[in-house]
Amino acid sequence: MNPLPSVVVALVAIAALLFAPGVLEGQETTAPRQMRHFWHVFAAYAIAWVLLFGWAVSIARRIGRLERRVGGGEGT
Amino acid sequence: MSLATVRWGALVLGVAGVALTLLFHWQVFFWVPTEASMGIVQRIFYIHLPAAWVGFLAFGIVAICSAVYLWLGEEKLDQAAVAAAEGGMIFTTIVLTSGPLWARLAWGTWWTWDPRLTLTLLLWFIYLGYFLVRSSTENPERGRRFAAVVGIVGALNIPLIHMSVVWFRSLHPPPIVARQDGPQLHPDMLTTVFTALGAWTLIFFSLFLLRYGVGRLEARIEQGVIPS
């Protein structure tokens, strides 16, 4: 399993999460304080998701490594 | 506990945890009323507080497993301690990032020397020491013993560290859920916070079990019980 695609997907997801609220910030004239609040809430939740997801991915990769060691012993 | 049980337990807890997570996200973003004085940013509270609880719970598991590991010498207890420490690191990081994001808008400053935030920061560094000690020893068995000592002494010191950080005056709101005269919170907010707490406790234990199972498996392969 090549880890590259999953890394790219994760990076795109992080970028989307970080920049999407930035798009909203363009409308700051209407309710700047409100937008700033949204931005912070989204950032806090996004960081939490990324961290938990990252932990799950790191465990999954450990399992993958073990499976390759046990299953594909002859190959390596 | 056999590895199959561990895997099933992780799966069941994980599914339940994800379901509760979806539920509490719906509650946070569509259902719960907006807090009057702090506004929308107060919604960070629903991940901040549960993450802090789970982070401290994880530290308790690390300390107890470390102590029993040193006492009985059973390697699986050390693997449980590592699994809990990894989770504790993740959840304290969530506390340390969501806290400032909230504080900036609620109190106008990114960082305050608030007792509970400071305690979490120090806890984070004790976890860091726990992992640094493990990774910088040549003999893994010795690394496990060193890390266990770090975990135990860290936990013994927590009450004193707590006293020190409390001594500094605080901007942080006083406890609003864990109070003797009952929680002071809108009932819908209380429901949301308990859903979030349940969700993250379940997710923590699910990933904790998975991580523990991986550690057991690695050790068995190392010892040649399972041929590689």
Next chain:
Amino acid sequence: MTSWIALAAAVAAKDLRVEFRTRERIVVMGAFIVLAGVLFNYAIDRTAVHPREIAAGLVWVTIVLSGLLGLGRTFELEKEDGAMDALLAAPLPRDALFVGKVMANTLLLWGVAFFTLAVFWLFFQLQMPGNPLPLFGVLLLGTTGFAAMGTLFGGITAGTRMQESLLPVLLFPLVVPLITFGVRATADLLAGFPPEHSAPSLRVLGAFTLIALTAGVGLFRFIVED
């Protein structure tokens, strides 16, 4: 029991004798303290704040940082020529070895504390309280706990690749109570408050020292056995 104490004292005497002959740690720590005082002098804007007003904090930070230099090298000697194996092979309980090491380190840190106080008194015109004994008590009690904690963690870092560079990361989060309440008591005493005023801080320092000593006595054998 007496022989246990005698054994611990023998370890302490050995460490102190070596220290006084080589004078490695003493010279480095003493120079550190004086030079830290010089740096503080240039770092602090005297028109804004007089160093005397923040002296308690400076004294404790200097004690902790210079103490770290010495504590990190607690087991330096034992690493050479298999001296640690010889020490462990000797009919010496592990906890007596720990207590002996702590005794030597404590005496060293007591010296550090008094020297720091003297240097800062000289540099920054500290005003000693009429009865300096409570102040000395705070310094002695706090440094004893610091020495116990530092000896335990010095034993850990001596067994790692990172050596003593790991020590601050492990030790700083744990000495927060020491700094908080040590500085508080020291500042109060320097400001002329009666000693009773500092009793709560002293109790916390005592609890810290007790925890450090019990943890070390109970856990030290797990970090030296192989």
